[in-house]
Amino acid sequence: MNALRRTLGLAWVILGPAAVIFLIYEAYGKIMAQPTQDVYLPWIIIITIFTPIAIGMVIFGLYALKGEYDR
Amino acid sequence: MNPLKESFGHKTNLKMVLLALFGATMGQGVVWYTSQFYAQTFLLKTCNIDATQANTWMGIGLLIGTPFFVIFGSLSDKIGRKFIMLAGMLIALLSYRYIFTQFYNYADIKQKTEIVDKTTVNVTRAADKAKPQDSVITTTTNKSFTDGSSYLEVKKETILADKSTTAPKPSIKKTVTLSDSYQWKVIGFVFILVIFVTMVYGPIAAFLVELFPTQIRYTSMSLPYHIGNGVFGGLVPFIGTLLYEYSKTPANPPGDVLAGLSYPIAIAAVCFIIGALYLSNKQQKQAITD
Numbered sequence: 001m002n003a004l005r006r007t008l009g010l011a012w013v014i015l016g017p018a019a020v021i022f023l024i025y026e027a028y029g030k031i032m033a034q035p036t037q038d039v040y041l042p043w044i045i046i047i048t049i050f051t052p053i054a055i056g057m058v059i060f061g062l063y064a065l066k067g068e069y070d071r
Numbered sequence: 072m073n074p075l076k077e078s079f080g081h082k083t084n085l086k087m088v089l090l091a092l093f094g095a096t097m098g099q100g101v102v103w104y105t106s107q108f109y110a111q112t113f114l115l116k117t118c119n120i121d122a123t124q125a126n127t128w129m130g131i132g133l134l135i136g137t138p139f140f141v142i143f144g145s146l147s148d149k150i151g152r153k154f155i156m157l158a159g160m161l162i163a164l165l166s167y168r169y170i171f172t173q174f175y176n177y178a179d180i181k182q183k184t185e186i187v188d189k190t191t192v193n194v195t196r197a198a199d200k201a202k203p204q205d206s207v208i209t210t211t212t213n214k215s216f217t218d219g220s221s222y223l224e225v226k227k228e229t230i231l232a233d234k235s236t237t238a239p240k241p242s243i244k245k246t247v248t249l250s251d252s253y254q255w256k257v258i259g260f261v262f263i264l265v266i267f268v269t270m271v272y273g274p275i276a277a278f279l280v281e282l283f284p285t286q287i288r289y290t291s292m293s294l295p296y297h298i299g300n301g302v303f304g305g306l307v308p309f310i311g312t313l314l315y316e317y318s319k320t321p322a323n324p325p326g327d328v329l330a331g332l333s334y335p336i337a338i339a340a341v342c343f344i345i346g347a348l349y350l351s352n353k354q355q356k357q358a359i360t361d
Contacts (some may be wrong), residue, residue, distance in 0.1 A: 005348055012093075015341075030317070042313060049302055060089040066084050069349045 096299025120220025
Protein backbone atom coordinates (compact mmCIF):
# COMPACT_ATOMS: atom_id res chain seq x y z
CA MET A 1 0.00 0.00 0.00
CA ASN A 2 2.88 2.35 0.77
CA ALA A 3 4.31 1.70 -2.69
CA LEU A 4 0.98 2.75 -4.23
CA ARG A 5 0.87 5.86 -2.04
CA ARG A 6 4.35 6.85 -3.21
CA THR A 7 3.72 6.00 -6.86
CA LEU A 8 0.54 8.03 -6.95
CA GLY A 9 2.55 10.90 -5.47
CA LEU A 10 3.99 11.34 -8.95
CA ALA A 11 0.45 11.56 -10.35
CA TRP A 12 -0.39 14.38 -7.90
CA VAL A 13 2.83 16.20 -8.80
CA ILE A 14 1.87 16.05 -12.48
CA LEU A 15 -1.82 16.81 -11.86
CA GLY A 16 -1.10 20.27 -10.41
CA PRO A 17 0.69 21.83 -13.40
CA ALA A 18 -1.38 19.74 -15.85
CA ALA A 19 -4.57 21.28 -14.45
CA VAL A 20 -3.18 24.81 -14.75
CA ILE A 21 -1.90 24.19 -18.30
CA PHE A 22 -5.31 22.78 -19.24
CA LEU A 23 -7.06 25.84 -17.79
CA ILE A 24 -4.73 28.24 -19.64
CA TYR A 25 -5.17 26.30 -22.89
CA GLU A 26 -8.97 26.35 -22.56
CA ALA A 27 -8.96 30.02 -21.58
CA TYR A 28 -6.78 30.93 -24.55
CA GLY A 29 -9.13 29.16 -26.98
CA LYS A 30 -12.30 30.68 -25.54
CA ILE A 31 -10.90 34.20 -25.19
CA MET A 32 -9.47 34.21 -28.71
CA ALA A 33 -12.83 33.04 -30.08
CA GLN A 34 -14.72 35.76 -28.20
CA PRO A 35 -12.53 38.40 -26.53
CA THR A 36 -15.21 40.02 -24.36
CA GLN A 37 -15.29 40.73 -20.63
CA ASP A 38 -17.96 38.04 -20.15
CA VAL A 39 -15.46 35.48 -21.40
CA TYR A 40 -12.07 36.57 -20.08
CA LEU A 41 -13.15 37.63 -16.58
CA PRO A 42 -14.32 34.17 -15.40
CA TRP A 43 -11.15 32.61 -16.79
CA ILE A 44 -8.89 35.12 -15.05
CA ILE A 45 -10.72 34.42 -11.77
CA ILE A 46 -10.54 30.64 -12.19
CA ILE A 47 -6.84 30.58 -13.14
CA THR A 48 -5.89 33.03 -10.36
CA ILE A 49 -7.70 30.97 -7.74
CA PHE A 50 -6.61 27.52 -8.85
CA THR A 51 -2.89 28.22 -9.47
CA PRO A 52 -1.91 28.39 -5.75
CA ILE A 53 -4.05 25.30 -5.11
CA ALA A 54 -2.20 23.50 -7.91
CA ILE A 55 1.09 24.43 -6.23
CA GLY A 56 -0.31 22.91 -3.02
CA MET A 57 -1.13 19.76 -4.98
CA VAL A 58 2.48 19.55 -6.20
CA ILE A 59 3.77 19.90 -2.60
CA PHE A 60 1.30 17.23 -1.49
CA GLY A 61 2.52 14.95 -4.29
CA LEU A 62 6.16 15.50 -3.35
CA TYR A 63 5.39 14.57 0.26
CA ALA A 64 3.59 11.45 -0.92
CA LEU A 65 6.47 10.60 -3.26
CA LYS A 66 8.97 10.88 -0.39
CA GLY A 67 6.89 8.55 1.74
CA GLU A 68 5.73 11.17 4.23
CA TYR A 69 2.26 9.57 4.27
CA ASP A 70 3.53 6.02 4.68
CA ARG A 71 2.06 4.01 7.54
CA MET B 72 4.38 30.81 19.47
CA ASN B 73 3.18 31.83 16.01
CA PRO B 74 0.39 29.51 14.86
CA LEU B 75 0.80 30.55 11.22
CA LYS B 76 4.49 29.67 11.27
CA GLU B 77 3.77 26.49 13.12
CA SER B 78 0.89 25.38 10.87
CA PHE B 79 2.47 26.10 7.53
CA GLY B 80 6.16 26.35 8.30
CA HIS B 81 6.64 22.84 9.63
CA LYS B 82 6.48 19.94 7.26
CA THR B 83 4.72 17.65 9.74
CA ASN B 84 1.83 20.07 10.07
CA LEU B 85 1.77 21.34 6.49
CA LYS B 86 1.47 17.83 5.12
CA MET B 87 -1.60 17.29 7.29
CA VAL B 88 -3.09 20.60 6.13
CA LEU B 89 -2.66 19.52 2.50
CA LEU B 90 -4.02 16.06 3.24
CA ALA B 91 -7.09 17.55 4.92
CA LEU B 92 -7.68 19.74 1.86
CA PHE B 93 -7.12 17.23 -0.93
CA GLY B 94 -8.35 14.15 0.91
CA ALA B 95 -11.45 15.48 2.65
CA THR B 96 -12.63 19.09 2.45
CA MET B 97 -12.23 19.46 -1.32
CA GLY B 98 -14.69 16.61 -1.97
CA GLN B 99 -16.91 17.61 0.91
CA GLY B 100 -17.20 21.14 -0.48
CA VAL B 101 -18.24 20.08 -3.97
CA VAL B 102 -20.71 17.46 -2.71
CA TRP B 103 -22.33 20.00 -0.39
CA TYR B 104 -22.64 22.75 -2.99
CA THR B 105 -23.75 20.41 -5.78
CA SER B 106 -26.40 18.70 -3.69
CA GLN B 107 -27.89 21.86 -2.27
CA PHE B 108 -27.07 24.92 -4.34
CA TYR B 109 -26.37 23.55 -7.80
CA ALA B 110 -29.45 21.31 -7.51
CA GLN B 111 -31.56 24.40 -6.87
CA THR B 112 -29.93 26.29 -9.76
CA PHE B 113 -30.50 23.26 -11.98
CA LEU B 114 -34.21 22.97 -11.10
CA LEU B 115 -34.78 26.68 -11.63
CA LYS B 116 -32.54 27.57 -14.56
CA THR B 117 -32.03 24.37 -16.52
CA CYS B 118 -35.35 22.63 -15.86
CA ASN B 119 -37.25 25.96 -15.73
CA ILE B 120 -39.45 24.64 -12.92
CA ASP B 121 -41.70 27.25 -11.33
CA ALA B 122 -39.66 29.02 -8.60
CA THR B 123 -42.23 28.63 -5.82
CA GLN B 124 -42.68 24.94 -6.59
CA ALA B 125 -38.96 24.16 -6.89
CA ASN B 126 -38.00 26.12 -3.77
CA THR B 127 -40.82 24.61 -1.70
CA TRP B 128 -39.87 21.07 -2.70
CA MET B 129 -36.18 21.80 -2.08
CA GLY B 130 -37.10 23.16 1.34
CA ILE B 131 -39.11 20.07 2.29
CA GLY B 132 -36.29 17.76 1.13
CA LEU B 133 -33.75 19.75 3.14
CA LEU B 134 -35.96 19.74 6.22
CA ILE B 135 -36.39 15.96 6.13
CA GLY B 136 -32.68 15.39 5.50
CA THR B 137 -31.26 17.82 8.07
CA PRO B 138 -31.46 15.50 11.15
CA PHE B 139 -29.04 13.19 9.36
CA PHE B 140 -26.18 15.62 10.04
CA VAL B 141 -26.45 14.56 13.67
CA ILE B 142 -27.09 10.91 12.83
CA PHE B 143 -23.99 10.59 10.61
CA GLY B 144 -21.94 12.66 13.06
CA SER B 145 -22.93 10.27 15.81
CA LEU B 146 -22.31 7.22 13.61
CA SER B 147 -18.83 8.52 12.77
CA ASP B 148 -18.03 8.48 16.51
CA LYS B 149 -18.62 4.74 16.41
CA ILE B 150 -17.25 3.56 13.06
CA GLY B 151 -14.82 6.36 12.16
CA ARG B 152 -15.01 9.58 10.17
CA LYS B 153 -13.16 8.41 7.07
CA PHE B 154 -15.50 5.59 6.12
CA ILE B 155 -18.66 7.72 6.24
CA MET B 156 -17.20 10.74 4.47
CA LEU B 157 -15.68 8.70 1.66
CA ALA B 158 -18.81 6.58 1.28
CA GLY B 159 -20.87 9.78 0.92
CA MET B 160 -18.44 11.12 -1.65
CA LEU B 161 -18.39 7.90 -3.69
CA ILE B 162 -22.16 7.39 -3.73
CA ALA B 163 -22.64 11.05 -4.63
CA LEU B 164 -20.25 11.04 -7.58
CA LEU B 165 -21.73 7.79 -8.90
CA SER B 166 -25.36 8.90 -8.66
CA TYR B 167 -25.27 12.59 -9.54
CA ARG B 168 -25.81 12.10 -13.26
CA TYR B 169 -28.74 9.74 -12.67
CA ILE B 170 -30.49 12.03 -10.19
CA PHE B 171 -30.05 15.17 -12.27
CA THR B 172 -31.23 13.29 -15.37
CA GLN B 173 -34.41 12.41 -13.49
CA PHE B 174 -34.94 16.08 -12.57
CA TYR B 175 -34.51 17.07 -16.20
CA ASN B 176 -36.81 14.34 -17.49
CA TYR B 177 -39.60 15.34 -15.09
CA ALA B 178 -39.57 18.89 -16.47
CA ASP B 179 -38.82 18.12 -20.11
CA ILE B 180 -41.99 19.04 -22.02
CA LYS B 181 -40.75 17.17 -25.10
CA GLN B 182 -41.31 13.96 -23.18
CA LYS B 183 -44.88 14.90 -22.22
CA THR B 184 -48.11 14.53 -24.21
CA GLU B 185 -49.63 17.91 -24.92
CA ILE B 186 -53.41 18.48 -24.73
CA VAL B 187 -53.57 20.52 -27.90
CA ASP B 188 -57.16 21.75 -27.29
CA LYS B 189 -56.03 23.54 -24.15
CA THR B 190 -53.10 25.33 -25.76
CA THR B 191 -53.54 29.09 -25.87
CA VAL B 192 -51.42 31.70 -27.59
CA ASN B 193 -51.89 35.40 -26.85
CA VAL B 194 -50.11 38.10 -28.79
CA THR B 195 -50.14 41.69 -27.57
CA ARG B 196 -48.39 44.75 -28.88
CA ALA B 197 -47.61 47.75 -26.72
CA ALA B 198 -45.29 50.73 -26.71
CA ASP B 199 -41.89 50.15 -25.08
CA LYS B 200 -41.96 51.79 -21.64
CA ALA B 201 -38.35 52.98 -21.93
CA LYS B 202 -38.56 54.11 -25.56
CA PRO B 203 -42.20 54.82 -26.53
CA GLN B 204 -41.32 55.12 -30.22
CA ASP B 205 -40.44 51.39 -30.19
CA SER B 206 -42.99 48.67 -29.60
CA VAL B 207 -42.86 45.34 -27.78
CA ILE B 208 -44.68 42.27 -29.03
CA THR B 209 -45.44 39.88 -26.19
CA THR B 210 -46.36 36.31 -27.12
CA THR B 211 -47.73 34.29 -24.21
CA THR B 212 -48.09 30.57 -24.81
CA ASN B 213 -49.83 28.28 -22.33
CA LYS B 214 -49.65 24.52 -22.74
CA SER B 215 -51.18 21.73 -20.69
CA PHE B 216 -50.09 18.11 -20.60
CA THR B 217 -51.81 14.83 -19.90
CA ASP B 218 -49.80 14.29 -16.71
CA GLY B 219 -51.26 17.49 -15.20
CA SER B 220 -48.16 19.64 -15.77
CA SER B 221 -48.35 22.98 -17.52
CA TYR B 222 -45.97 25.20 -19.44
CA LEU B 223 -45.90 28.96 -19.78
CA GLU B 224 -43.71 30.77 -22.26
CA VAL B 225 -43.52 34.54 -22.46
CA LYS B 226 -41.60 35.86 -25.44
CA LYS B 227 -40.90 39.57 -25.70
CA GLU B 228 -39.72 40.96 -28.99
CA THR B 229 -38.79 44.59 -29.44
CA ILE B 230 -39.62 46.22 -32.76
CA LEU B 231 -37.50 49.30 -33.30
CA ALA B 232 -38.91 52.39 -34.96
CA ASP B 233 -35.47 53.06 -36.41
CA LYS B 234 -35.09 50.19 -38.86
CA SER B 235 -31.43 50.97 -39.49
CA THR B 236 -30.36 49.64 -36.08
CA THR B 237 -30.33 45.99 -35.06
CA ALA B 238 -33.15 44.93 -32.75
CA PRO B 239 -32.16 43.20 -29.50
CA LYS B 240 -32.58 39.44 -29.26
CA PRO B 241 -36.08 38.49 -28.05
CA SER B 242 -36.26 37.48 -24.39
CA ILE B 243 -37.96 34.17 -23.64
CA LYS B 244 -39.04 33.17 -20.14
CA LYS B 245 -40.07 29.54 -19.75
CA THR B 246 -41.84 28.17 -16.70
CA VAL B 247 -42.81 24.54 -16.16
CA THR B 248 -45.28 23.85 -13.38
CA LEU B 249 -45.16 20.17 -12.59
CA SER B 250 -48.21 18.23 -11.49
CA ASP B 251 -48.44 17.15 -7.85
CA SER B 252 -47.63 13.58 -8.93
CA TYR B 253 -43.97 14.67 -9.20
CA GLN B 254 -43.85 16.26 -5.77
CA TRP B 255 -42.57 13.31 -3.75
CA LYS B 256 -40.30 12.12 -6.56
CA VAL B 257 -38.48 15.46 -6.59
CA ILE B 258 -38.51 15.74 -2.79
CA GLY B 259 -37.20 12.16 -2.58
CA PHE B 260 -34.25 12.92 -4.84
CA VAL B 261 -33.53 16.18 -3.01
CA PHE B 262 -33.61 14.20 0.23
CA ILE B 263 -31.08 11.71 -1.20
CA LEU B 264 -28.86 14.61 -2.27
CA VAL B 265 -29.06 16.03 1.26
CA ILE B 266 -28.13 12.61 2.65
CA PHE B 267 -24.88 12.82 0.64
CA VAL B 268 -24.25 16.22 2.21
CA THR B 269 -24.90 14.90 5.70
CA MET B 270 -22.55 11.96 5.11
CA VAL B 271 -19.63 14.13 4.05
CA TYR B 272 -20.41 17.09 6.26
CA GLY B 273 -21.62 15.48 9.49
CA PRO B 274 -18.22 14.07 10.51
CA ILE B 275 -15.98 16.80 8.95
CA ALA B 276 -15.75 19.15 11.95
CA ALA B 277 -14.75 16.34 14.32
CA PHE B 278 -12.39 14.95 11.68
CA LEU B 279 -10.54 18.26 11.31
CA VAL B 280 -10.46 18.84 15.06
CA GLU B 281 -8.89 15.44 15.61
CA LEU B 282 -6.34 15.98 12.85
CA PHE B 283 -4.50 18.87 14.52
CA PRO B 284 -3.20 19.56 18.03
CA THR B 285 -4.89 22.27 20.10
CA GLN B 286 -2.21 24.98 19.82
CA ILE B 287 -2.50 25.20 16.01
CA ARG B 288 -5.93 23.66 15.56
CA TYR B 289 -7.98 26.52 14.18
CA THR B 290 -5.17 27.99 12.07
CA SER B 291 -4.48 24.61 10.51
CA MET B 292 -8.06 23.47 9.88
CA SER B 293 -9.20 26.88 8.71
CA LEU B 294 -7.19 26.78 5.47
CA PRO B 295 -8.36 23.39 4.15
CA TYR B 296 -11.91 23.95 5.38
CA HIS B 297 -12.34 27.32 3.73
CA ILE B 298 -10.56 26.46 0.50
CA GLY B 299 -12.52 23.22 0.29
CA ASN B 300 -15.86 24.91 0.84
CA GLY B 301 -15.27 28.45 -0.36
CA VAL B 302 -13.23 27.75 -3.46
CA PHE B 303 -13.97 24.18 -4.58
CA GLY B 304 -17.55 24.16 -3.31
CA GLY B 305 -18.40 27.82 -3.86
CA LEU B 306 -17.37 27.67 -7.50
CA VAL B 307 -19.70 24.72 -8.29
CA PRO B 308 -22.69 26.80 -9.52
CA PHE B 309 -20.38 29.18 -11.41
CA ILE B 310 -18.21 26.53 -13.10
CA GLY B 311 -21.22 24.25 -13.59
CA THR B 312 -23.11 26.97 -15.45
CA LEU B 313 -19.97 27.85 -17.43
CA LEU B 314 -19.47 24.22 -18.52
CA TYR B 315 -23.13 23.98 -19.54
CA GLU B 316 -22.85 27.15 -21.63
CA TYR B 317 -19.66 25.86 -23.29
CA SER B 318 -21.40 22.57 -24.13
CA LYS B 319 -23.72 24.53 -26.44
CA THR B 320 -22.23 24.25 -29.92
CA PRO B 321 -23.60 24.94 -33.41
CA ALA B 322 -23.93 21.16 -33.82
CA ASN B 323 -25.76 20.82 -30.49
CA PRO B 324 -27.45 24.17 -29.67
CA PRO B 325 -29.25 23.04 -26.48
CA GLY B 326 -25.96 21.71 -25.07
CA ASP B 327 -25.45 18.94 -22.56
CA VAL B 328 -27.61 19.74 -19.54
CA LEU B 329 -25.44 17.50 -17.35
CA ALA B 330 -22.13 19.08 -18.44
CA GLY B 331 -22.01 21.15 -15.25
CA LEU B 332 -21.74 17.99 -13.17
CA SER B 333 -18.34 17.11 -14.65
CA TYR B 334 -16.57 19.52 -12.30
CA PRO B 335 -17.95 18.25 -8.95
CA ILE B 336 -17.70 14.63 -10.11
CA ALA B 337 -14.03 15.04 -11.11
CA ILE B 338 -13.11 16.86 -7.88
CA ALA B 339 -14.99 14.34 -5.70
CA ALA B 340 -13.31 11.44 -7.55
CA VAL B 341 -9.78 12.82 -6.97
CA CYS B 342 -10.63 13.58 -3.34
CA PHE B 343 -12.05 10.08 -2.86
CA ILE B 344 -8.84 8.44 -4.18
CA ILE B 345 -6.61 10.65 -2.02
CA GLY B 346 -8.82 10.18 1.03
CA ALA B 347 -9.07 6.41 0.61
CA LEU B 348 -5.30 6.01 0.21
CA TYR B 349 -3.79 8.56 2.55
CA LEU B 350 -6.34 9.30 5.28
CA SER B 351 -6.36 7.31 8.46
CA ASN B 352 -9.19 6.63 10.84
CA LYS B 353 -6.74 7.10 13.70
CA GLN B 354 -6.48 10.45 15.40
CA GLN B 355 -3.33 12.37 14.54
CA LYS B 356 -2.35 14.99 17.05
CA GLN B 357 1.40 15.01 16.65
CA ALA B 358 2.66 18.45 15.80
CA ILE B 359 6.12 19.86 15.60
CA THR B 360 6.58 22.63 18.12
CA ASP B 361 9.75 24.54 18.72
